[in-house]
Amino acid sequence: MSTERTKPDLLQGTLDVMVLRTLETMGPQHGFGLAKRILQISDGLLNLNQGTLYPALLRLEQRGWIRARWGTSENNRRARFYELTRAGRSQIAAEERDWARTVALMQRFLRPGEEG
Numbered sequence: 599m600s601t602e603r604t605k606p607d608l609l610q611g612t613l614d615v616m617v618l619r620t621l622e623t624m625g626p627q628h629g630f631g632l633a634k635r636i637l638q639i640s641d642g643l644l645n646l647n648q649g650t651l652y653p654a655l656l657r658l659e660q661r662g663w664i665r666a667r668w669g670t671s672e673n674n675r676r677a678r679f680y681e682l683t684r685a686g687r688s689q690i691a692a693e694e695r696d697w698a699r700t701v702a703l704m705q706r707f708l709r710p711g712e713e714g
Contacts, residue, residue, distance in 0.1 A: 613646075613654045615693045618663060621682040622690060628669075628677035629655060655680055663689050 620635050621627060627635070632655075633646045658664045663686035671677040682690075 611693075613650070614658060614663075615690070615697070616644075617651075617654060617658060617680075618682060618686055618690050618693070621664060621680060622687065626667075626669075626679045626681040628671055628679050630671075630677070632680070658686070661685075661689075 616636050616639075617632060620632055620639075624631075624635060629648070629651055633651050637645050655664065655666070659666055659680070663683060664680045665683055666678045666680050668676060669679045
């Protein structure tokens with residue numbers, strides 16, 4: 599088994615939560631802006647490529663949690679800007695509840711005796 603550190607594996611759905619929360623806190627963003635902010639928040643650990651981010655954005659849009667519109671970026675280029683919908687805000691609340699339960703469960707395994 600290698601002791602070398604690699605990019606952290608993410609649980610299914612965590613990218614969706616990161617994107618939703620980023621849009622909630624920053625307002626409408628284009629894909630590059632989202633990737634840049636997630637990289638910044640993760641202290642450089644999550645450098646998302648287009649093959650990872652854009653399928654997630656499409657999935658979130660199809661679920662009705664975000665909507666996209668064309669606009670002009672700060673570099674004066676045409677870009678799709680993504681914004682949170684009402685359903686997306688509700689989804690964030692549901693995800694926060696789910697994560698709180700997951701953290702409490704994992705706490706029981708990782709730090710026995712500290713649960714509760």
